[in-house]
Amino acid sequence: MESRDQSNLQLKKASSCYSSIIEKKQTFSPSVIVIGGGFGGIAAARALHDASFQVVLLESRDRLGGRVCTDYSFGFPVDMGASWLHGVCEENPLAPLIGKLGLPLYRTSGDNSVLYDHDLESYALYDIDGKKVPQELVTKIGDVFESILKETDKVRQELSEDISILEAITIVLERRPDLRAEGLSHKVLQWYICRMEGWFASDADTISLKYWDQEELLSGGHGLMVRGYCPVINTLAKGLDIRLGHRVTKIMQRHNGVKVTVEDGRTFVADAAVVAVPLGVLKAKRITFEPRLPEWKETAIADLGVGTENKIALHFDKVFWPNVEFLGVVASSSYGCSYFLNLHKATGHPVLVYMPAGRLALDMEKMSDEAAANVAYMQLKTILPDACEPIQYLVSHWGTDINSLGSYSFDTVGKPHDLYERLRVPVDNIFFSGEATSEKYPGTVHGAFSTGLMAAEECRMRVFERYGELGQHPAIGEESASVSIPLLISRV
Template sequence: MENRCDVNGVNKASCYLNSERKQSRSPSAIVIGGGFAGIAAAHALKNASFQVVLLESRDRIGGRVYTDHSFGFPVDMGAAWLHGVCKENPLATWIGRLGLPIYQTSGDNSVLFDHDLESYALFDADGRQVPQELVQKANKVRHETTEDMSVAQAIALVLERDPDLRQEGLANNVLQWYLCRMEGWFATDADNISLKNWDQEVLLPGGHGLMVRGYRPIINTLAKGLDIRLSHRVTKIVRGKKGVEVTVNNDKSFFADAAIITVPLGVLKAKSIKFEPRLPEWKEAAIDGIGVGVENKIVLHFDKVFWPNVEFLGIVSSTSYGCSYFLNLHKATGHPVLVYMPAGRLAQDIEKMSDESAAKFAFSQLKVILPDVTEPIQYLVSQWGRDENSLGSYSYDAVGKPRDLFERLRIPVDNLFFAGEATSIKYTGTVHGAFSTGLMAAEECRMRVLEKYGDLENLEMFHPSMDEEAASISVPLLISRM
C-alpha cells in the first residue's frame, strides 16, 4: 500500500504534523505491532476520530495469534483458548456478534496447572494407561516462604523436610506430568517459575474454551478500515515535545502526536528498537525483569481418528522434560488432528530441529502410547522462540521479581504508550489481556493528546472499551461440550 504523502522521498504518514494538522487539528497516533493489543488500540482510536497508522513487521496481522488454513480448516498455531468463557470477558461481545462457536475444555473449578484435565488419558513409557485414581491423588505441593524461590526448589524443599510426601515410581511420574502441564501454562521450566507469584493472575469465570474456528475472524473484523502497513519493521522511536517520529527498516519515517507500542516483550528485550531518548531506568528494569517463555505446537493431521475420545493424551516420565501431552482437536472441531505442545527447555531444544524432524519427534512420542498409529498426512510446526517478530510465546513471573513489573511496563513514558499481554497485571499471557491493554492504552493516548491541544469538549466523549455498535448488541456465546 502506497502512502498518501511523500515529501522529498520521506514518508510522512499522511503528514500528521504538517498541513493536515493545521487545517483539521485531527489528533494522530502511530500504533506499533498488529497483534490483538495493537489492532484493538488502532480500532479504538479510529473510532475516536484519530488519524491512525499501524506498523506491523510481519506480512500479516495477528502477531502471536495466527490461524493457519493450510489443512483446509482453521488451526490456531499460537493462542487458541478463551480463558474465561463468560460475558465478563472483553472479547465475548465480538465472539457473540460473529457467532463463533467455543468448545469448553474445563469448568470453573479447574486447577491452574491441570485446567483441562476433565477429559484425559495418561500413559507410561511402556504404553500402559495410568489408573485414573492415581492421577487424582497425586500430590500438588506448595510451600509458603518469606523469600521467593522457584516452584521446583519449593517442591524439593518440601520433600526434603517431609520424606513421607515423596512419590516413588509411577506416582512420581504422574507428579512430574503435573509439573509438565504447569510448565506448559507458563511456557517455561518449573525452576524458572516464581513460587510467590505463580497464582496471582485473575481467572475469569466460565472455565477455558477453544476457539473452534480460530481467532482470525475476530482480529480481521477489528482490523477493517484501518490503515495497516505490513512488512514495516520499526527500528527507531524518537519522542519529543512536538510528537513522535518512528523509523522503519526501509528508512521511511512516520510522524504523529503519540505512539502506542504493542510489540512482544521478547522484541523489547532484544533491544531491536532504538529509543531516543533512552527509556527511563524503571521501564528498562521492567523489560529486563519479566520472564518470556516458549511453548510451541506441532500439529499432526491424520486421515482418520485412532486415539481415545478424550481431550488430552499424556505420557508420564520420571522428569517433566520427558513428559508429553497432545491436545485432541477432533473433540472440538471434528477434524482428525492431534497437537503436540512442548514448553520450556524441551520446546527450545525442538526449535533447533527442522520442521520435518520436529514432526517426526512428536510422532515418535505418540507411538509410545499408540504403537499401531498411522503416519500423519500433513503437519505444521510453530517456532515462537526463534521467530524474530516474537522471540518467545508469552510472559511469566520470574523468580525474585516483583509482580508490579507488569504494571510498570504498561505505564506511559511521555507520549509513548505501552500495551500487550505482558503489560496486563491481571490477565498476563492471554488474548483478552492483550486486547484490554490495547483499549486502555488507546484511552490514555486519547486523553493525553486531547489535553495537549486543549480539546476539552471531546475529552470525555469517547470511551473505547466498546464502540456504540458493539455496546448495543448482546449475543450469547455458543458453547459446546460435544
C-alpha cells in the same frame, strides 16, 4: 480608488486566512502510529480510529495477529499460537465481540481445574512403555499435586526472599513424606509439573514462588476457539490503515510528536505512538528509543520473564486415538513428559497438537520442522503402536521467531509483580500495550486486548489535552452499550 481596492483585497486575504485557521481548528484530526499488529496493537488501533484519530498500524510480519496465528494449510483453521479464551464469561472483555461474531467455543475446563486449561474427566495418560495409567491414579496424584501447591504457600509465607516454585515443591516433599510419590506415581506427578510449566511457558525452576498464582482467573473456565482467532482479528482490523512488512527499528520522541523509522529507512510521523510489540522483541532491543527509555522502564523490560511454548500440529487421514481431550506421556522428569491436545473432539478434524514448553520447546526449535514433527510422532507411536503417519504437519517457532522471541510473559524468581504495570505506564507520548503489560491477565489474549483499549484511552486523553480539546471528544468505550450476545459454548 486603487488604495481602497488593495485594502479590500488585504481584508479578503486576512478573512480567508482566518477562515482557514478556523477550519483547521474545527477539522483537527490527531494522529497515532501503532507498532505491532497483535491483539494489543489491533485493539488500540481500532479504538483510536473510532475516536477519529488518523491511525497507521505498522506490522513487521506479512500477516496480522502477532502471537495469534490461525493457519489454514490443512484446509481448516488451526491456531498455532493462542487458541483459548481464558474465562468464558461476560466479564471477559473479548466476550461481546466473540458473541456478536457467533464464534463457537469448546469448553475444556471449569473454574477449578488443577491443570488450568483442562478437567480431568477427559484425558488418557501413558507411560513410556505404552501402558495406560489408571484413571484412579491420575486423579489421586492430581489431588496430591493440589495439596503440594497449597503447602508451597506456607513456604512462601516463611521466607523473606523469593525462590522458584520447583524449590518450594522440593521443600514440601522433604517436610511431607505422605505427599512423596515413587515409581509410576512419581512420573504422573512430573506430568502435572510439565503441565504447569506449559501454563507459564517456562521451567518450574524459573517460575516465582511469590507470584506464580497472582494472575486473576476469570470465571467460566477455558474455551477453545473452534474456528480460530483469525475472524476476531479480521473484524477488529476492518477499515484500518495497516502496513504489513514494516519492521520498526527506531522511535524518536520530538517536541511535537514522534518519528518512527522502519527497516528500509522510511519514516512516519504522528502526535503519539502505541508500542504493542512482544516483550521478547523489547528485551532484544530490536527497537531503538531516542531518547532512551527511563531506567525504570528498561528495568521492567529486562526483569520480566518471557517463556516459550510451541505447537506441532499433526494432521492424520483418520482418527486412531481415544475420544479424550488430551493424551499424555508420563516420565521420570517433566522434561521427558509429553502433552497432546486432541482437536478432533473440539473441531471434528483429525488433528493432534503436541505442545512442548520451556527448555524442551527451545531445544526442539533447533531441529528442522521435519525432525521436530517426527519427535512428536514417535512420542505418539510409543503410546499408540497403531498410530499412522501424519499426512501433514505444522511447527511453530515462537522462541526464535524474530517477530516474537518468546511466547508470553511470566514472573521470574526474585522480581516484583508490578513489572507488568511498569511496562504499561506511558513515557510522555509513547504508550505501551500487549499481554506483558497486563498485571491482571498476563499471557492471555484478553489481557492484550484490554491493555490495547487502555493505551488507546490514555493516548486520546494525552493528545487532546495537548490541543485543549479533551472535553469535545467522548472517552473510548463511552458509546451506548450494545446488546450482549451470549457465547456459543459446547462440551462433548
